[in-house]
Amino acid sequence: MSLSPLTWIRERVPVGPEQLRELTNEPVPNHLKKWWWCLGGTPAYLFVVQIVTGILLAFYYKPSPQTAYESVRYITEEASFGWFLRGLHKWAATMMVAAVVLHQMRIFFTGAYRKPRELNWLVGMCLLLLTLIVGFTGYSLVYEQLSYWGATVGANITDSVPVVGVYLKELLLGGEVYNENTLSRFFILHAAVLPVTMAALIALHVTLIRLQGVTEFHFRDEDRKKPAFFNFFPDHLLTELSIGLVLMVLLSVLATVLPAEMGPKADPLSTPEVIKPEWFFYVAFRWLKLFSGTLAVLSMGLIVFLMYAWPFIDARIRRSRPESEASVWIGVAGALAIIALTVWEASVAH
Amino acid sequence: MHTPERPPQPQPPPEGHDSGNPPDRRSFLARASSMGMIAGLGASYGTAGLYAARYLYPSKPRDKAWMFVARIADVAVGGSLRYTTPGGEKVALARQGSAGTVEDFVALSSTCPHLGCQVHWESQNQRFFCPCHNGAFDKSGKGISGPPGDAGQSLPRYPLRVEGGLLYIEVPTESLEVADASAPREGHDPCLDGGAPL
């Protein structure tokens, strides 16, 4: 009997190219041939980069106050290509935040969150917050001065939440103040709890996109006679793969030219004179300096709530004034405010 | 491709087949047993969830103890001294009165009441300064600018006690400096200062 391995597998797993095409023949609107419509695929790709490089870093990383800093130094200075993997992880984290924000802006300004896609906007908001929190917990793992004070300030922010805050803070730190248990909590959140939650939400996000289809747009310069759609498989997959290639080249260059470095080791007894979080928290950091504790935290909570509720607020505005351009103006104002606060924080020491 | 034949699916019994039990008694039993099932699942998984939450929540508060600071006769009225807790936290202690009681003294913590950074004394500005969000406090620990000033927060005070002319302070005993204490700190030669607390 001559049985090729392929036939052997096909008899047991009855899936072939036809079924694969059937499963993935999602029609994709033509404008997704341009990369700026594909910004959602970018964070998804970077997420996979983070999982792979993160698992590699975890082989040497030791989450305790006595060992963390030394183990990151070992990865950076002694392990072969440790500096490269750490650089990839760090730069992909930065780019992931940037990609999520750009993706969200594209959704916002094209109104792609409108009915029936409100639920996916909520899922996307969760993914935005989780990306920021994963970045925050990751930054704390290095156990340098800024990691330590960033973690302390972050935990105390949860403490300013009325009623439940004090419990949240102790749950996060594993005690009243930063202590022996804190780093391992941050590590398990960073490397297990949050990524698994994100993977589940990304799956839900993509499922909803498949069920609803990508929003179609009609452009004036479009040829009406040509088909408005192309196939996901293999055409769109190829677009995504070439974006992946560009990202990998970009990440490698960044990790080599601007490698991840190490600041002075954490000293719980003295806060450095100049203290800054990662750039994507500059907005929140400046906000905290502008208002007293509880006011700053409650107003940030309100802004996040309004962002979640945006599709419903927008629907209400459009019901009473269908021609309203309010969403564009609100979006522009929000983006300018974020840029202004970030630049302000970046340009001064205090 | 060969599709194996599936065995016929069992059919639901026709209505009223289960003779003896009138239909509404049966549906009552069915409902009661689903309720029981839901309650049981909720109770068992809920209990396990509560246990897990309790497991994650830290069980003990920080250890504290009363420590001797100084003989009150040795601290001049208007004078101050630096005290370092066993955990290494800096305490600014000052004597403001001459009654010889505990009311004469204040002991300020260096932990900012805003979001927990460490303040330091700036002698040129006569104030405590917190670098995290530009909080500033006057000599007595009252917030004068930045978020702590806006919210009217002051530097926390440690409890003090006077007994037999001796001054005691209640402080946490665990070390904050969880990092390897035997390693010399950067830019700090242990031979020169004999390891004295800064």
Ligand code: HEM
């Ligand atoms: C899901 C997206 C993720 C993001 C956005 C992210 C972000 C970060 C950031 C910003 C750092 C600090 C980098 C530095 O200063 O070197 C970091 C460190 C680290 N991350 Fe992640 N991470 C992610 C996923 C993961 C996963 C899945 C793992 C492990 C399974 C992991 C393991 C680590 C380890 C061990 C470190 C500390 C070592 C180091 O700093 O080089 N990360 N991460």
Ligand code: FES
């Ligand atoms: S922690 Fe001191 S001002 Fe914010």
